[in-house]
Amino acid sequence: MDKNLAPFPIIETNRLILRKIKVSDVNNVFQYLSDKEVMKYYGLAPFETVEDVLSEIAWYQTILDNSTGIRWGITLKGKDEVIGSCGFLNMVSEHYRTEIGYELNRSYWGKGIANEALQAVVSYGFKYFNLQRIEALIEPPNISSRKLVEKQGFIREGLLRNYEFAGGKFDDIYMYALLKQDFDAL
Numbered sequence: 001m002d003k004n005l006a007p008f009p010i011i012e013t014n015r016l017i018l019r020k021i022k023v024s025d026v027n028n029v030f031q032y033l034s035d036k037e038v039m040k041y042y043g044l045a046p047f048e049t050v051e052d053v054l055s056e057i058a059w060y061q062t063i064l065d066n067s068t069g070i071r072w073g074i075t076l077k078g079k080d081e082v083i084g085s086c087g088f089l090n091m092v093s094e095h096y097r098t099e100i101g102y103e104l105n106r107s108y109w110g111k112g113i114a115n116e117a118l119q120a121v122v123s124y125g126f127k128y129f130n131l132q133r134i135e136a137l138i139e140p141p142n143i144s145s146r147k148l149v150e151k152q153g154f155i156r157e158g159l160l161r162n163y164e165f166a167g168g169k170f171d172d173i174y175m176y177a178l179l180k181q182d183f184d185a186l
């Protein structure tokens with residue numbers, strides 16, 4: 001990943017603008033990160049305070065500065081409200097791989113918005129970050145997330161047993177991945 005990713009890349013799709021998340025977006029981000037339905041399979045408890053969200057926004061900047069990831073805020077064209085986010089994390093450039101993450105405010109589920117955002121971000125990742133492999137780690141009962149990545153061509157490679165400790169218990173996680181050659185052939 002280019003260490004000097006400036007200015008922050010803005011991605012435009014049919015209905016969306018994907019842009020940097022700013023401190024002034026904190027209340028909109030709080031809306032979805034404090035929603036227990038959104039956070040159900042996230043591996044983190046629902047956020048309780050605005051300070052928690054400010055730390056999350058600071059983390060987006062840290063991963064960008066360290067070249068280990070990038071997070072875009074999802075907005076609808078013509079509206080500035082951040083209704084979700086998506087991007088890369090745990091990027092390991094020497095292995096040409098990264099993980100993808102995403103979430104959407106519940107009021108916007110079921111409209112194909114995550115699908116549109118993910119398609120753009122995956123395509124951007126393969127084009128500009130020199131990636132060979134994009135991984136998605138998903139809890140088995142998170143059906144909408146599984147369907148979302150399957151629609152993008154991700155292949156389920158296996159079950160990572162007791163991979164995460166969240167909410168006082170160990171969770172199994174499906175490892176999905178999309179390889180560059182598979183993406184190019186889509």
Ligand SMILES: CC(C)(COP(=O)(O)OP(=O)(O)OC[C@H]1O[C@@H](n2cnc3c(N)ncnc32)[C@H](O)[C@@H]1OP(=O)(O)O)[C@@H](O)C(=O)NCCC(=O)NCCS
Pocket residue numbers: 037038039041042102103104105108109110111112113114115137138139142143144145147148
């Ligand atoms: C994952 C997420 C971004 C998907 O949002 P979305 O774009 O609104 O996706 P949809 O609600 O349209 O669901 C995607 C697909 O799953 C299907 N689906 C949703 N819930 C389902 C269920 N309980 N059973 C079967 N299918 C289901 C939808 O019908 C849709 O399939 P289709 O496009 O073939 O009709 C959203 O659900 C979310 O923010 N979840 C919480 C955060 C999260 O879990 N992130 C991922 C961590 S791995």
